[in-house]
Amino acid sequence: MTGPDQDLLVVGGLTVQLQTEQGPIRPVDSVSFTLEKGKTLAIVGESGSGKSMLCRAILGLVPARGNIRFDGRDTGKLTGREMNRIRGRDIGVVLQDPLSSLNPVMTISDQIIEPMRIHLGITRREGVERALYLLCSVGIPRPEERLGCYPHQLSGGMRQRVAIAIALACEPKLLIADEPTTALDVTVQAEILTLLARLQMERKMAIILVSHDLGVVAGCANNIAVMYAGRIVEQAPAAELFRRMRMPYTRALFDAIPRIEDPPQRRLPNIPDLPPNFAALPPGCRFAPRCPRAGERCRTEEPALVCDEDRNHRYACWFPV
Amino acid sequence: MGGVGGGCLGRTMKEEKNFNNPLLRIEDLVVEFPASQGRTVHAVSGVSLDIRQNETLGLVGESGCGKSSLARAIMQIPPPTSGKVLIEGVDLTQLHGRKLKEVRGRFQMIFQDPASSLNPSRAVGESIAAPLLSLGGMNKAERRLRTREMMTAVGLNPELHYGRRAHQLSGGQCQRAGIARALITRPQLLVCDEPVSSLDVSVQAQILNLLRDIKESYGLAMLFIAHDLAVVKNICDRVAVMYLGRICEVAPCESLYATPAHPYTRALLDAVPRPDPGYPAPDSGMLPGERPSPLDPPRGCRFRTRCPRAADICSEIRAELRDIAPNHEVACHFPLDVRPENGGFDGR
Numbered sequence: 001m002t003g004p005d006q007d008l009l010v011v012g013g014l015t016v017q018l019q020t021e022q023g024p025i026r027p028v029d030s031v032s033f034t035l036e037k038g039k040t041l042a043i044v045g046e047s048g049s050g051k052s053m054l055c056r057a058i059l060g061l062v063p064a065r066g067n068i069r070f071d072g073r074d075t076g077k078l079t080g081r082e083m084n085r086i087r088g089r090d091i092g093v094v095l096q097d098p099l100s101s102l103n104p105v106m107t108i109s110d111q112i113i114e115p116m117r118i119h120l121g122i123t124r125r126e127g128v129e130r131a132l133y134l135l136c137s138v139g140i141p142r143p144e145e146r147l148g149c150y151p152h153q154l155s156g157g158m159r160q161r162v163a164i165a166i167a168l169a170c171e172p173k174l175l176i177a178d179e180p181t182t183a184l185d186v187t188v189q190a191e192i193l194t195l196l197a198r199l200q201m202e203r204k205m206a207i208i209l210v211s212h213d214l215g216v217v218a219g220c221a222n223n224i225a226v227m228y229a230g231r232i233v234e235q236a237p238a239a240e241l242f243r244r245m246r247m248p249y250t251r252a253l254f255d256a257i258p259r260i261e262d263p264p265q266r267r268l269p270n271i272p273d274l275p276p277n278f279a280a281l282p283p284g285c286r287f288a289p290r291c292p293r294a295g296e297r298c299r300t301e302e303p304a305l306v307c308d309e310d311r312n313h314r315y316a317c318w319f320p321v
Numbered sequence: 322m323g324g325v326g327g328g329c330l331g332r333t334m335k336e337e338k339n340f341n342n343p344l345l346r347i348e349d350l351v352v353e354f355p356a357s358q359g360r361t362v363h364a365v366s367g368v369s370l371d372i373r374q375n376e377t378l379g380l381v382g383e384s385g386c387g388k389s390s391l392a393r394a395i396m397q398i399p400p401p402t403s404g405k406v407l408i409e410g411v412d413l414t415q416l417h418g419r420k421l422k423e424v425r426g427r428f429q430m431i432f433q434d435p436a437s438s439l440n441p442s443r444a445v446g447e448s449i450a451a452p453l454l455s456l457g458g459m460n461k462a463e464r465r466l467r468t469r470e471m472m473t474a475v476g477l478n479p480e481l482h483y484g485r486r487a488h489q490l491s492g493g494q495c496q497r498a499g500i501a502r503a504l505i506t507r508p509q510l511l512v513c514d515e516p517v518s519s520l521d522v523s524v525q526a527q528i529l530n531l532l533r534d535i536k537e538s539y540g541l542a543m544l545f546i547a548h549d550l551a552v553v554k555n556i557c558d559r560v561a562v563m564y565l566g567r568i569c570e571v572a573p574c575e576s577l578y579a580t581p582a583h584p585y586t587r588a589l590l591d592a593v594p595r596p597d598p599g600y601p602a603p604d605s606g607m608l609p610g611e612r613p614s615p616l617d618p619p620r621g622c623r624f625r626t627r628c629p630r631a632a633d634i635c636s637e638i639r640a641e642l643r644d645i646a647p648n649h650e651v652a653c654h655f656p657l658d659v660r661p662e663n664g665g666f667d668g669r
């Protein structure tokens with residue numbers, strides 16, 4: 001099944017370095033992964049682990065080192081114009097706060113139609129028709145009444161649907177959804193996740209789904225990558241990961257989720273403290289100061305991301321679970 | 322109309338049951354806002370609830386259903402349009418000026434946006450101490466000591482964090498500071514409006530554990546607002562489910578989760594994501610249709626436009642809250658799992 005022609009996105013050694021007052025930091029540090037066509041990769045980690053920065057690097061919106069092959073082309077060799085075209089047409093983006101991805105002073109119809117006119121060269125009339133179809137397919141009732149609306153006239157769930165409709169307008173091969181449901185309540189979250197799963201089936205589109213909650217991505221990701229302090233520390237197919245979490249951090253993230261099946265008032269096993277400051281990373285394993293399994297070696301030598309060959313399961317840990 | 326007439330019968334029954342008086346009692350609370358073209362936003366429409374000493378009551382419902390409006394009405398910021406807020410029998414809506422301030426020192430609120438309760442241009446420690454200052458009766462040294470105690474109790478380091486500004490703290494640290502600020506007057510009731518909704522899972526777990534510890538060590542009563550039923554179960558003794566300004570179901574945690582009776586509660590439970598790839602993705606088919614607007618709530622049962630069990634009677638007659646099991650109240654003509662001895666309509 002797998003093979004180079006199945007691969008939509010191949011990322012190798014991607015590193016983002018920023019200058020800060022405290023010195024240079026690397027919020028994305030040697031990240032590598034492969035995303036197949038039509039599949040969903042979830043990227044999970046605590047706040048500040050570098051998830052959004054990784055998305056921005058893939059989109060070419062921050063300077064980064066490393067290789068990115070998208071749909072068979074090395075994006076490092078593309079001109080700015082070509083890259084713009086990929087961003088506008090082949091990759092759709094949905095952000096956590098739909099208000100920040102929507103333009104507050106443009107009507108919904110203009111926001112959907114504009115990119116289609118630029119990238120697909122269609123007429124305004126065709127654009128309106130397609131916009132209606134798109135709004136319909138993201139579950140907006142009576143779309144003709146919404147076309148003339150501005151974003152603030154819609155509820156949060158509705159706005160996120162519109163943002164998804166815009167992201168899908170040019171039939172992208174990849175949708176990057178950065179915490180698309182974090183700002184929404186659980187019923188709308190369920191609706192949006194169901195919607196994404198359906199659209200993916202219909203359109204054979206690949207998705208990068210970013211979240212801080214393993215529970216949210218469990219039901220819809222084919223593959224899950226866990227990020228900690230700028231690095232991928234574990235990655236596996238979803239079923240395999242949930243069957244066996246090797247890296248203590250993944251386990252801890254999972255255990256911290258309150259479960260509806262648990263008895264009331266259960267004390268949650270939480271991870272102590274916070275992720276490290278990028279400007280003062282601990283030596284050895286970056287998770288060592290918070291890790292219950294940490295040993296001597298963890299505090300001096302950084303574990304590499306190793307692959308458990310037969311299962312496609314990668315993890316970086318000296319003392320895996 | 323409102324909820325004025327219908328609640329009476331239920332209340333006398335409740336009063337018999339509830340011989341130890343609640344700390345907080347809300348009666349027929351109504352919160353309305355004026356909207357354009359002379360219309361009215363019906364944010365809270367006739368809500369009655371009790372919170373007992375040492376009890377945590379959860380309040381859940383979708384965005385816009387009126388949770389924050391209810392919480393703010395309890396705090397009198399602003400006071401409700403009508404209805405009573407009784408703290409140990411004293412009606413806050415009838416108090417003014419100094420007297421109100423005094424009683425209000427006995428309950429405090431924490432907010433969803435952790436930074437919003439902290440003054441961005443002041444040291445965090447000073448923000449935490451601010452309620453003491455407005456309450457009066459303590460000198461500077463006493464205030465400083467109490468502030469340091471409180472910071473330690475919520476897991477902040479007074480040496481490190483007292484002088485910082487809000488933007489120099491992480492989201493979780495801001496929320497800890499908000500909790501310290503709320504607790505510094507030693508309130509009896511803490512109103513928590515979505516205190517963990519903006520935090521990631523690991524910090525959420527830290528804050529939930531902290532709130533549980535604090536509730537125990539200070540003997541607090543809490544109103545805990547959230548939209549995630551799994552979070553609520555983790556911290557509450559009883560849960561009230563709210564839909565479009567009305568309470569649909571109130572029950573102790575155990576029975577609400579084991580035998581939800583209101584179709585809306587069921588839908589909320591189904592929407593909670595399960596951290597398990599084998600579990601089918603949450604099905605939104607339960608809630609077809611659009612959310613109705615609080616400008617123009619449906620007649621009869623407000624949930625009927627999205628309810629899979631709705632029948633003709635639902636659009637004509639509003640179901641009042643009634644007991645279907647001990648301490649388990651539901652407002653529905655066709656509740657789920659009604660056992661025959663409890664009577665009621667059995668339409669399906």
Ligand SMILES: Nc1ncnc2c1ncn2[C@@H]1O[C@H](COP(=O)(O)OP(=O)(O)OP(=O)(O)O)[C@@H](O)[C@H]1O
Nearest residue numbers: 018020027046047048049050051052053054212278
């Ligand atoms: N412009 C910037 N300058 C300096 N540091 C930055 C900048 N933008 C982000 N960072 C830092 O990079 C790190 C990664 O940030 P990023 O936004 O990618 O995290 P995230 O995993 O998306 O977190 P969240 O879940 O909160 O969205 C953070 O520590 C952040 O403080």
Ligand SMILES: Nc1ncnc2c1ncn2[C@@H]1O[C@H](COP(=O)(O)OP(=O)(O)OP(=O)(O)O)[C@@H](O)[C@H]1O
Nearest residue numbers: 354355362364383384385386387388389390391615
């Ligand atoms: N000051 C106000 N003026 C006018 N309408 C208001 C005002 N405050 C709230 N509302 C409206 O009242 C309704 C209830 O809002 P409220 O903030 O209480 O909901 P909520 O349940 O807290 O929602 P969320 O989960 O999004 O915080 C909403 O329709 C809201 O738009």
Ligand code: SF4
Nearest residue numbers: 285288291298317318
């Ligand atoms: S390498 Fe050591 S510190 Fe790091 S996760 Fe594994 S056991 Fe924990």
Ligand code: SF4
Nearest residue numbers: 622625628635653654
């Ligand atoms: S009263 Fe009718 S519409 Fe309302 S929740 Fe019950 S069955 Fe549904």
Ligand SMILES: [Mg+2]
Nearest residue numbers: 051052053178
């Ligand atoms: Mg982010």
Ligand SMILES: [Mg+2]
Nearest residue numbers: 388389390514
């Ligand atoms: Mg609110």
